[in-house]
Amino acid sequence: MTTLQYRAPKTKCGEKSFQKIIEAGRTLFAQNGFHATSINLIIEKANIAAGTFYIYFDNKLMLYLYLLNEYKINIRNASREAVKGLTNRYDIERAGIKAWLIYVFGNPLAYKIIWESLFVDQKIFMNYYQDFSDSYVHQLKKFVPSEVNPDLDLETMSFVLMGISNFVGLQVLFKDQITDQEIDFIVDQVMAMLSQGIFNKTTATK
Amino acid sequence: MTTLQYRAPKTKCGEKSFQKIIEAGRTLFAQNGFHATSINLIIEKANIAAGTFYIYFDNKLMLYLYLLNEYKINIRNASREAVKGLTNRYDIERAGIKAWLIYVFGNPLAYKIIWESLFVDQKIFMNYYQDFSDSYVHQLKKFVPSEVNPDLDLETMSFVLMGISNFVGLQVLFKDQITDQEIDFIVDQVMAMLSQGIFNKTTATK
Numbered sequence: 214m215t216t217l218q219y220r221a222p223k224t225k226c227g228e229k230s231f232q233k234i235i236e237a238g239r240t241l242f243a244q245n246g247f248h249a250t251s252i253n254l255i256i257e258k259a260n261i262a263a264g265t266f267y268i269y270f271d272n273k274l275m276l277y278l279y280l281l282n283e284y285k286i287n288i289r290n291a292s293r294e295a296v297k298g299l300t301n302r303y304d305i306e307r308a309g310i311k312a313w314l315i316y317v318f319g320n321p322l323a324y325k326i327i328w329e330s331l332f333v334d335q336k337i338f339m340n341y342y343q344d345f346s347d348s349y350v351h352q353l354k355k356f357v358p359s360e361v362n363p364d365l366d367l368e369t370m371s372f373v374l375m376g377i378s379n380f381v382g383l384q385v386l387f388k389d390q391i392t393d394q395e396i397d398f399i400v401d402q403v404m405a406m407l408s409q410g411i412f413n414k415t416t417a418t419k
Numbered sequence: 420m421t422t423l424q425y426r427a428p429k430t431k432c433g434e435k436s437f438q439k440i441i442e443a444g445r446t447l448f449a450q451n452g453f454h455a456t457s458i459n460l461i462i463e464k465a466n467i468a469a470g471t472f473y474i475y476f477d478n479k480l481m482l483y484l485y486l487l488n489e490y491k492i493n494i495r496n497a498s499r500e501a502v503k504g505l506t507n508r509y510d511i512e513r514a515g516i517k518a519w520l521i522y523v524f525g526n527p528l529a530y531k532i533i534w535e536s537l538f539v540d541q542k543i544f545m546n547y548y549q550d551f552s553d554s555y556v557h558q559l560k561k562f563v564p565s566e567v568n569p570d571l572d573l574e575t576m577s578f579v580l581m582g583i584s585n586f587v588g589l590q591v592l593f594k595d596q597i598t599d600q601e602i603d604f605i606v607d608q609v610m611a612m613l614s615q616g617i618f619n620k621t622t623a624t625k
Contacts, residue, residue, distance in 0.1 A: 246538045248455030303618065328534050332452045339593050346590075362611075362619050369608040370617055372590040373583050380582025381575065384552075387545050402575040408616045411576055412509065413568050 215337050217278040220269050231269050233259040235283075238276045243325040247277055247333045277326075277333055281341065284323050291316045302356040306407065310378055311400045317382040318391060324382070346371040377403060421543050423484040426475050437475055439465040441489075444482045449531040453483055453539045483539055487547065490529050497522045508562040512613065516584055517606045523588040524597060530588075552577040583609060 222231040237259035241250040252273050256266055270276045295312035296305045317323055330338040349371035357363050361370075381403055385391055428437040443465035447456040458479050462472055476482045501518030502511045523529055536544040555577035563569050567576075587609055591597055 244538075245454040246452035246535075248451040325537055328537065329452075331531055331534065332450075342586075342589060343593060358619065360618055362615070362617060365611060365617060366604070366608045369587065369590065369605050370612065372586040373609060373612055373617075376582035376584070376586025377579050378582070379586065380548075380578045383548060384575065384578040387549060398572070399575050402572045403579060405571060406576065406579055406616065407612075408618055409568070410612065410614045410616050411568060411571060411579075412566055412614055413564065 215274075215278065215334055215340075217275065217282050218271065219275055219279050222269065227268070230259075230261050230265050233261055234266060234269060234276065235280065239280055239322060239326065242277060242280065242329055243322040247273070247329055274333065277329075278337070280326050281330060281337070284320075284326055285341070287320075288313070288316060288323070302353070302360040303404070303408070305352075306374070307400060307404050310381070310403055311396065313378050314382060314385050314396050314399065318385055318396075321386055324379075324386070342375065345375060349374060377407075421480075421484065421540055421546075423481065423488050424477065425481055425485050428475065433474070436465075436467050436471050439467055440472060440475060440482065441486065445486055445528060445532065448483060448486065448535055449528040453479070453535055480539065483535075484543070486532050487536060487543070490526075490532055491547070493526075494519070494522060494529070508559070508566040509610070509614070511558075512580070513606060513610050516587070516609055517602065519584050520588060520591050520602050520605065524591055524602075527592055530585075530592070548581065551581060555580060583613075 222228045234255065237255045238250075241254055241258060250273070252266055253263075255273070255276070256263055259266075266276075270279070291312045292309045295308040299305045299308055327341065328338070330341060346368065350367045353361055353367050353370060357367070361367075381399055385396065385399065388395075428434045440461065443461045444456075447460055447464060456479070458472055459469075461479070461482070462469055465472075472482075476485070497518045498515045501514040505511045505514055533547065534544070536547060552574060556573045559567055559573050559576060563573070567573075587605055591602065591605065594601075
């Protein structure tokens with residue numbers, strides 16, 4: 214059973230307890246992982262009454278799925294916001310990668326929560342990235358053959374693009390601080406590679 | 420303290436116990452994560468006497484670092500073996516990616532052990548990929564400008580290439596089975612993207 218279910222708070226006070234649980238879960242899952250985090254630890258960290266957890270979530274898995282889904286929604290929203298009004302794929306790709314880099318730098322726990330799904334239930338991890346891949350393919354298809362090379366396999370392209378974003382995201386996260394200019398430099402480099410590949414023109418015709 | 424230290428077995432019987440510990444650690448770390456795995460659980464799973472663990476490892480972290488280092492060495496060896504005798508970067512890149520895909524399909528726990536480092540100690544995770552990046556840059560440099568476009572930043576390129584390998588690796592892992600032809604298809608697609616980018620020629624000149 215890996216479908217998210219929770220009961221949303223109905224009062225202002227309930228909202229406060231709910232948020233305390235979310236933040237305690239985020240911190241503990243990111244620090245020690247899912248299996249080493251008990252509901253009791255979450256209750257203690259959130260500083261709430263023991264029964265309060267169960268008002269909103271049936272179990273620890275549902276809290277984890279809530280967090281994962283929250284990241285998924287926030288990541289998609291950041292990307293959607295960034296590409297608003299853009300009409301060609303080059304500009305969309307550029308704005309999407311830049312928005313992602315800014316997002317991960319501001320939300321360094323995102324990787325931990327998302328990749329922890331490998332340990333919670335590998336199916337959750339697979340669904341997470343397969344969904345992203347499917348939606349990427351759906352979006353890319355609109356630009357074939359007008360902008361995107363029709364000889365290329367879109368599923369592979371979606372994993373290539375997700376891989377680039379995720380690892381260039383790590384490159385950014387590994388730095389203590391980063392300027393807007395440095396982010397732009399990385400984004401421009403990625404776009405140059407996506408436009409012309411990494412080889413010299415003479416090699417690229419191989 | 421994140422430097423690997425262990426005492427190698429000196430007898431055939433010791434080698435057997437040592438391997439039992441390694442395999443128990445691999446299974447438990449991959450299943451439940453580092454923090455939810457105790458030395459007692461490892462001892463129980465390995466079916467060894469309680470003191471035997473400490474003959475080889477001072478603590479759980481050293482066993483984890485042993486496993487991580489083993490993957491690092493095996494991954495580098497698989498790649499080194501695959502590119503032996505190749506002299507141009509295109510062929511080296513192609514053979515390296517193919518060897519990696521075959522490796523991950525045969526060693527599906529590799530991702531779990533490597534990415535678990537995020538939870539063991541984020542510094543270990545950073546060092547792991549920063550080391551790979553540094554070594555990638557060192558290798559790529561030899562082909563600039565002869566084959567690799569000198570306008571591109573090699574650090575960013577190394578993260579782009581690691582990202583592609585890792586996520587195309589996931590694409591392969593998500594399949595229940597895969598043929599040689601299917602692996603070749605994915606590798607060819609990746610090489611086409613690395614050669615010409617993902618856009619049409621007209622867009623690529625942008």
